[in-house]
Amino acid sequence: MKEQIILGSDSWPDYLTTTPAGEWTQDLLGPGFEQQTLDFGMDDEGPAIATLVRYRPIGFRKRLGRKAEGVVLSVHGWSDYFYNRELAAFWHSRGYHFYAIDLRRHGRSLREEHQLPGYVDDLATFDQDLDAALKVLRAEHPRLPVVAQGHSTGGLILSLWLARTSPEIKALVLNSPWLEFQGTAFLRIPIHGLMDAITRTNPRRKLMGPEFDHYWQSLSTHAHGEWDVHRLWRPRLAFPNTAGWLKTIFEGHALVAKGLELDVPILVMTSDKTRIGTSYSPEMQHCDSVLDVQQTRLRAGKLGSFVTLCEVPGAMHDVFTSAEPARATAYRDLALWLRMISSARA
Template sequence: MKHFVVPESSNWPDFISSTCPGQWVEDPLGPDFEHQTLDFGTDAEGPAVATLIRYRPAGFRQRLGRKAQGIVLSVHGWSDYFYNRELAAFWHHHGYHFYALDLRRHGRSLRAEHALPGYVDDLADFDEELEATLELLRKEHPRLPVVAQGHSTGGLILSLWIARRQPEIKALVLNAPWLEFQGTAFLRIPIHGLMEAITRTNPRRKLSGPEFDHYWQSLSTDSHGQWDVHRLWRPRVAFPNTAGWLKTIFDGHALVAKGLKLQQPIFVLTSDRTHIGTTYSPDMQHCDSVLDVQQTRLRAMKLGSFVTLSEIPGAMHDVFTSGEPARAAAYRDLSLWLRMVGTAR
C-alpha cells in the first residue's frame, strides 16, 4: 500500500469552508486528495451541505486511463467521516476512480451552526446528496459502473437508498453494516415504539444514557489505535442520540428485516466475533466492539439474493481499520470477490 505523509488532524480546522460550485480544492488528507462542497441550501438544522472527496494521485490518468474498471462511492458511519487513505489507494490499484461522501452534518460537512451533528429524522434525507453525487460521477466518468461502499450506518443508508430509489449501482460492498439493533428485534420493537411516541412531540430530544469511548480508544492514535482521527469529526464520544434519529434507524432496521430484494451482488465483511462492554479492553482491538456480528450476518441475508459473507478473524468494527493480519485478510477477500463478480481486472 502507498505510504502517506500528511499533516496531523490536530492541525486541521474544526470547520472547513465551503467551495464554490463545482470547484475542487486540496483536501486536509493531503495532495492526493481533493474535495468539493455540494450545497443544498438550508434545512431545519441549518446549512444543508455535503462534501465529496476524491483520490487523484500523481499520474492517476496514466495508471487508469481507458483501463478504468469503474467508480467507487464510499459512505462513512455514524459520528464519522472519510479518513482512510489506504482504502482509497486499494480501490485505485484495482482500477477504480475513488470518491467518498461526508454526509450532511458529518465530518467536512459540519458547520458551526449545527447544534446536533449528524442529525436527521429520516434517512431518506440523504437521498439528495447521494443522487447529486451519482449524477456528478456519471458526468465525470460516463459509462463506467458504480460500486457503492458503506460502513456501519452508511451501509444501512446505502442499502435503503438503493431499495427505495433504484439507482444504477452495479455492486454493493458493506463493511460491518448496521442492519439490526444490538441484540435482537425483540429489543428493537418496543424501543422503536417508544421512540415513535417521543418523536411525535419532540424528535430532537436528546436521549440520556451512559457515554462510552471504548471504540474511539481502539481506533485513535491518541489512545490505543492506529488512526489519526479528527477530534470533532470522529469524536471520543459519539454524537448525541436523539429520538428522531433513533426512530429513523429503527425504521430502516424494520425494512431490512422484511427483506430489501436488492438485485446487485453484495459483499458483507464483519469481524468473527463481538465484544461489547462499557470500558475499554485490549481485546477490543481484535473484535467488533460496536455491533453484534451474528445479527449483522443474519440480517445481511435479507438484503438480496446474491450476498457473500466474509468473516475476518481479529477484525475491528470498521474492518479496514483493523490491525494486521486482519486488515490484509479483508483486502484479500475483497479482491477475490471483485474478481469473482467481474468488477476488477
C-alpha cells in the same frame, strides 16, 4: 513511495468553508485528495451540505488509462467521516476511481450552526446527498460501473437508498453494516414505539444514557489505535442520540427485516467475533466492539438474492481499520470478490 502527509488532524480546523459549486479544492488528507461541496441550501438544522472527496494521485490517468474497472462511492458510519487514505489507494490499485462522501452534518460537512451533529429524523434525507454525489460521478465517468461501499450506519443508509431509488449501482460492499438494533428485534420493537411517541412532540430531544469511548480508544492514535482521527469529526464520544434519529434508524432496521430484495451483488464483511463492553479492553483491537456480528450476518440474508458473507478473523468494527494481519486479509478478500463479480459480468 508513500505520499507525503501535509498535516495531522490535530492541525485541522473544526469547520471547513463551503466551496463554490462544482469546484474541486485540495483536501486536508494531503496530496492526491481533493474535495468539493455539494450545497443544498438550508434545512431546519442550518446549512444543508455534503462533501465529496476524490482520490487523484499523481499520474492517476496514466495508471488507470483505459483499464479503469469502475468508480467507487464510499459512505462512512455514524459519528464518522472519510479519513482512510489506504482504502482509497487500494481501490485505485484495483483500477477504480475512488470517491467518498461526508454526509450532511458529518465530518467536512459540519458547520458551526449545526447544533446536532449527524442529525436527521428520516434516513431518506440522505438520498439527496447520495443522488448529488452519483450525478458528479456519472458526469466525470459516464461509461464506468459504480460500486457503492458503506460502513456501519453508512451500510444501512446505502442499502435503503438502493431499495428506495434504484440508482444505477452495479455492486454493494458493506463493511460491518448496522442492519439490526444491538443484535435483536425484541428490543428494537418496544423502543421504537417509545421513540415514536417522543418524536411526535420533540424529535430533536437528546436521549440520556451512558456514554462509552472504547471504540474510539481502539481506533485513535491518541489511545490504542493506528488512525489519526479528527477530534470533532470522529469524536471520543459519539454524537448525541436523539429521538428522531433513533426512530428512523429503527424504521430502517424494520425494512431490512422485511427484506429489501436488492438485485445487485452484495458483499457483507464482518469480524469473526463480538466483544461489547462498557470499557476498553485489549481484546477490542481484534473484534467488533460495536455490533453483534452474528446478527449482522443473519440480517444480511434479507438484503437481496446475491449476498456473499465474508468473515475476517481478528477484525475490528471497521474491518479496514483493523490491526494486521486482519486488515490485509480484508483487502485480500475484497479483491477476490471484485475479481469474481468482474468475471461474472464478463
